[in-house]
Amino acid sequence: MSLLVVLEHDRGALAEASLEALTAGRDLAAKLDTALDAVIVAPPGDASAGPTAAWIDEAGRYGAETVHVVVADQLIDYGPDAAAASVLQLADDTDADAVLAAGTDRGNEVLAQIAARADAPFVANALAVDVGDPWSITRVQWGGSLLEDVQLSSDRPLLTVAHHGVAAEPAVEPVEPAVAVFEPELDEADLVTMVCDRDVLSQGVTLATAPVVVSGGRGVGSAEGFEALEELAGMLGGVVGCSRAVTNNGWRPHTDQVGQTGTRIAPDIYIAAGISGAIQHWVGAMASKRILAINTDPEANMVAKADYAVIADLHEIIPAISAEIRRRRS
Numbered sequence: 438m439s440l441l442v443v444l445e446h447d448r449g450a451l452a453e454a455s456l457e458a459l460t461a462g463r464d465l466a467a468k469l470d471t472a473l474d475a476v477i478v479a480p481p482g483d484a485s486a487g488p489t490a491a492w493i494d495e496a497g498r499y500g501a502e503t504v505h506v507v508v509a510d511q512l513i514d515y516g517p518d519a520a521a522a523s524v525l526q527l528a529d530d531t532d533a534d535a536v537l538a539a540g541t542d543r544g545n546e547v548l549a550q551i552a553a554r555a556d557a558p559f560v561a562n563a564l565a566v567d568v569g570d571p572w573s574i575t576r577v578q579w580g581g582s583l584l585e586d587v588q589l590s591s592d593r594p595l596l597t598v599a600h601h602g603v604a605a606e607p608a609v610e611p612v613e614p615a616v617a618v619f620e621p622e623l624d625e626a627d628l629v630t631m632v633c634d635r636d637v638l639s640q641g642v643t644l645a646t647a648p649v650v651v652s653g654g655r656g657v658g659s660a661e662g663f664e665a666l667e668e669l670a671g672m673l674g675g676v677v678g679c680s681r682a683v684t685n686n687g688w689r690p691h692t693d694q695v696g697q698t699g700t701r702i703a704p705d706i707y708i709a710a711g712i713s714g715a716i717q718h719w720v721g722a723m724a725s726k727r728i729l730a731i732n733t734d735p736e737a738n739m740v741a742k743a744d745y746a747v748i749a750d751l752h753e754i755i756p757a758i759s760a761e762i763r764r765r766r767s
Contacts, residue, residue: 443524444496451495457602458544459473462598476619493614507524537598540577555593561597563597564576564599574588601703650670651675653712658711669759680694680718695721696721696722697717697721704725707725707728708731709732711751714741728743731755732746
């Protein structure tokens with residue numbers, strides 16, 4: 438009996454969101470009075486060496502007592518059907534009490550597949566969980582603009598943890614986890630969807646992972662106006678984002694958009710220049726650790742929610758910040 442936490446990885450890197458899921462899982466396992474186990478589906482290379490060995494150690498740092506490594510010749514890369522079939526078989530084999538994953542696109546996809554196969558209910562993007570009969574769960578809806586209280590009755594609860602809803606924290610007493618290799622039985626139907634090739638559109642730091650994001654809104658005025666933001670972001674080792682109004686005007690591509698219909702970010706510092714802070718944008722930015730708003734309107738929603746605010750013209754402030762950085766570095 439255990440709580441199974443599905444660890445997400447991509448091209449040799451363990452997702453930070455998986456550590457959030459392990460942190461939440463540690464608390465939930467204590468409430469259930471059961472063991473905390475982790476599962477890695479389709480590790481690259483040797484199941485006990487390379488990146489997998491590091492992931493196993495990391496899972497132990499976050500409290501996992503056993504790490505189940507799922508291996509099969511057909512698991513050449515990420516496939517939601519195959520991952521769901523594998524985790525469901527493992528859950529049946531180990532008589533797992535519940536299955537948990539991070540509330541990322543992949544985590545929600547795999548858990549939804551498991552729920553469909555098991556004909557069981559599934560709660561996505563949970564923020565708080567009270568164990569009982571039934572379970573009481575507060576979950577994120579509409580990208581964070583709504584919190585919903587739900588009840589879950591299931592022989593084996595399935596849920597994901599809202600991404601950035603829990604801070605990843607190692608266990609007070611790390612453990613050296615046991616390693617168990619599991620070989621699922623997969624058929625052709627389980628392999629209908631599988632990543633077979635990739636076209637790399639961007640490399641390095643991305644909007645979702647950048648420690649610093651410098652975003653511009655309608656107040657930037659034009660596509661050319663983003664040149665100053667690009668310079669500042671480059672000096673700080675960050676990336677440039679934008680509001681929906683900017684993409685609607687064609688100044689930046691949709692991939693740069695921060696918000697409910699764009700990318701949710703969680704940088705160490707978010708610099709929002711000329712952004713009013715509509716709820717849709719705030720949903721994507723609210724996980725930022727610190728927010729600096731630059732706006733001529735002291736009543737703007739982003740100014741009200743920011744940790745720091747500069748009430749001034751961004752076309753003067755952004756170049757001034759860059760100039761000061763250059764001065765201090767010279």
